[in-house]
Amino acid sequence: MTRGKSTRTPTGRWLALWQRFKQHRVAYAGLFFFLALLLLVIFGPYLFPYELDQVSLTERMHGPSTRHWFGTDELGRDTWVRIMHGGRVSLTVGLMVGISAVLIGGLVGIVAGYLGGVLDNILMRIVDVIYTIPRIVLLLVLSKVAGPGLGSIIIILIAVEWTNAARLARGAVLSFREQEFVLAAQCLGASKWRVMLRHLLPNSLAPLIVAATLDAGAAIRAETTLSFLGLGIQPPTPSWGNLLTNASTNIFIAPLQVFLPGMFIFFTLMSFNLLGDALRDAMDPRLTQVRR
């Protein structure tokens, strides 16, 4: 018998996971980028005394300077402050959607996979239908139906993104359903919900956490795209997407204003993708998932 904690306890498993994650240099880069961005958008706006909508007609379309690090837009509003505020909106969308989509999709997938039958069939046909239409096409339609605004964009993104987690969780549960630990729990008289929540959910967590990370990135990509096209977050609320809409009208005069918000989107997507990839490697190297 081994003394102390066995590696099968949850702490041991998470510790092992953390250790494998730490060995991954790429994972560090992803985590670093993500934390840096988070700190930037939280504290960044306070580095300058400008308000989000503070118009300065004498400083219109200025280039970068010590007064305005990222220059100003066509109304003399400070681009740094606007990008940081936009980042708050875009990151909120990403995190909210990533977490909610995985919670909803994970539960749906576990229930569908464990209970099977008609319910499973109906739920998976719904997933099939959502997969039949390319994401951005479906989102274009949905965003027009739901109307503009932060709340509706979060809801429609969850409505589409939950399907990834549902498929993953269902697949995991199907592979566990016939294993001894589930049988043991059933024999000990555990209820359906107890088997699902206490036994199947913890075992399906690995792919779900990866899905949450990648979904958060996908949500930010979708939100900025929709906002850029004028169907997502609407001005005066800034988002990285609609800052680009505005800047692209002056693309010939001030290309820097187009470059900067995009770089922030790029680094955010990069950090989420790196993080998701590293987590996937740390949790299960065999786990591969194709993004649609």
Place this chain on the structure above:
Amino acid sequence: MLRYLVRRILEMVPLLFITSALIYLLLYLMPGDPLYTMLEGVPNLRAEDYQRLRVLYGLDDPVYIQYWKWLWQMLQLNPGYSREYGLPVFDIILPAFKNTLVLTLAAVVIGKSVAVLLGIFSAIRQYSFWDYFFTVIAFIGYSLPAFWLALMMIIVFAVKLGWLPTSGMTSPDVVPGTWAATADWLKHLILPVTVLTISEIIQVQRYMRSSLLEVLRQDYLTTARAKGLNERAVIGRHALKNALIPVVTIIAITMPRVIGGSAVVETVFGYPGVGRLLYVSIMGNDLVVAMSVVMIIAFTVILFNLLADILYGWLDPRIRYQG
């Protein structure tokens, strides 16, 4: 195989049916009066006329009756008239669909071949500098938002360097049907195709790499080397054949992403394809067009999935389909 095919095609029908019902319901819920664009700027419109038109177009019917009527017409390949352009929907969609097909096929052929080549190279020289380099490049390409990449391309190649046109598909000053027109059209394609290609390389590149690495470990390759074949023959004739099989499926599975991506790219570049058409029709409340475009896209995606399954079975004799 034939029985399998028939069964798969029969399975397509309910999927298309449910998809169409869902999209119809969504578009029905879309805010805005569908008569608005039609009646905009009609000065002496009376309330009775407006009511008469609503009855004429069946807008007061319950949604399932409207859907049923639409479905019945659609099955006869008669999706109706665009409210915005006043033309039959097919007259608008078919040229746009042709343009999108050119754009996506070019992007798929170029992008996926580049991806396959990079993947092969990375697998053969695993852990080399170039392996890491290509992986990083593919990762960067995947993380670039397509619409922003499009804007940056416009800034660099159209505005600063002036090599390529900013948007559209044809220049106004070229005579159609000449070589100059074809060259002009290709020039307009370069930027959209590049943007679509760059964001779509990663999936296939990584799949190709891991698939080939897996095959390279197999015993039959040792046999091939042992009987004295050179490395080119070992990889080209023995390894690649098996390694490419799963990649074919991945290419088909990622097709919806390419089609979706083309919708964004078309909108930014003002390229007259179905993606831009969808955007314009949704913005302008042109429900008939939007509905037909979504259905055509869904149909294309389902068709590609079917094609992938058939190709998979054809390429890999180990797989047998049960009817």
